[in-house]
Amino acid sequence: MAQRRMTFRHIEAFRAVMAAGSMTEAARQLHTSQPQVSRLIAQLEAMTGLPLFDRSGSRLSPSLDGMRFHTEVDRAFVGLTSLEAAATRIRAFGAERLRVAAMPRLAGGLLSRAVARFKTAHPDVIVAIHSGDDETVNRWVSSGFCDAALTMIYGDAPDSRLEHVLTMDCVAVLPPDHPLGARASLRPEDFRGFPFVASPLASALRARIDAVFHTAGVEMTITAEAGLGSAICTLVSAGLGVSLMNPLAAYEEAKVSPILIRPFAPALPVRFALLFPPDHTRGRLMRAFGACARAMMLEELARLPGAAAQAVPEAIGNGSQALV
Template sequence: MAGRRMSFRHIEAFRAVMATGSMTEASRRLHTSQPQVSRLIAQLEAITGLPLFDRSGSRVVPSLDGTRFHAEVERAFVGLTSLESAAARIRAFGAERLRVAAMPRLAGGLLARAVVRFRAAHPDVIVAIHSGDDGTVNEWVATGFCDAALTMLYGEAPEARLEQVETRACVAVLPQDHPLTARTTLAPEDFRGVPFIASSLGSALRSRTEAIFEAADVDLTITAEAGLGASICTLVSGGLGVSVMNPLAAYEEAKVSPIAIRPFAPALPVHFALLFPPDHARGRLMRAFGACARAILLEELAQLPDAANGRPASRPQAARFSAPA
């Protein structure tokens, strides 16, 4: 007998259980019975060969394999969503549309300002802004779900057309009263034994940071992890540790979080860039939006202190790197 194959019903049940944390709640959401949902999950675990959930009474907790599988499932659903969006755009053929994306920090600031400038010149174009982590944004562009993205890269851009705008060096962020603020520049050796707030495990920034510290033969003393720059700066300002992050986010967060900022060496470069789908011809609208986004990004980067953007400072100004309270 041929083995059972994965179906949409299996994935639908899996997503519902992941969303609700309960077979019972998932069955209500799907308008079916709890035994049917349990049966579909059991079948899916048999098909994949993965223990997707740890059972504890009426609650189910995703296993590590389940969490990883869920990430792949969500990426697949991006493709389905893009087909639905394409059909909607075809139906609304009278209006030109542009879908742009960025990580949350860029989407709420730089990208939104680029859209404002773009719309001033193209008032009839409907622009949709999407935000997600760096992996999700890259996936949206690679699959054509989004027409363009403003992003920060610490490595290569997978399966996307990259238009680099500028490269800067990451900076160290510290509590304002931390002893290391007495130094004008910080190196991995300065962080030996110092509590460190790391970016999310598996992120490009985390990998690059660990590689630099490993090359310096310094073990990171990680006390917390966070995926967003805002969260990292909040933890730093609360005294939980120090960190290394891109300068644009650091100086933006310094406006609301009491942190100090110092140059970090050796340089950990971050590339500010525009991403476009790999197989799509860049039309008039995409070129126009790219020009707006590039101009806004360059204007913002030009306001950073010299040492924070990887350029030699014109004169020593150590106090310049202390963020306002």
């Protein structure tokens, strides 16, 4: 008997269950029955030889193998979605479309406002906004799935064409009424003994912060880790610790979370930039979007408290694009 082969339906069912958290909800979203989804998942587990889900009665949760497999599935779907998007553009007789991306903080704020401004000048262009973590955004751009991205860079430049906009320094964020709030600026030595909410170990920002504290001979007392600026500020405002983060996220979150913000030295620079696919020739439309997004970034970042004192615009000369 021929061995059963993995099909799109198996992967579609797996992604739906991962997103919905239950077979029943996944079946509703796929407009099929719960037994059919359960059968597809069982077949997929048999074909892969992996226990993709842990089952406890009626409860269902992804296994470690399932989460790892889901990561690989998402990577494969980037290419598949690119083909679907290409087919859509062909069916629309070449209607112009842009796919832009950013990390959640930028995607929901600055990028969305840049797209809104861009659409006033180009109302017929369809613009799709995608959001993900920095690694995912870089993968989308470097693979050509997205045409451009707004990003913040703490370490080495990603494998894409990078257009710097300006550089600012990270700031310290503190709970309200924190003892360090009485100081005008802070250094690593000031954090000694205080609980610290850190960025994830694998992140470029965490590596830079660890290096600064190591050089100063200060051991951080890490009590929590979070990848999103909003999550860090929520933990800080709840009194779980102090932290360091990019100024855009800090001042945006200060509007909704009770936190204190102070300058920090030595400088931890963050570069705000535009990303484009490598070896990609930008047409008139992408040049127009890039100019619009750059202008929006400069305007909004200039409004941050203390921005004039710390922002370092990148030299671009004559309005040309500084690419590295």
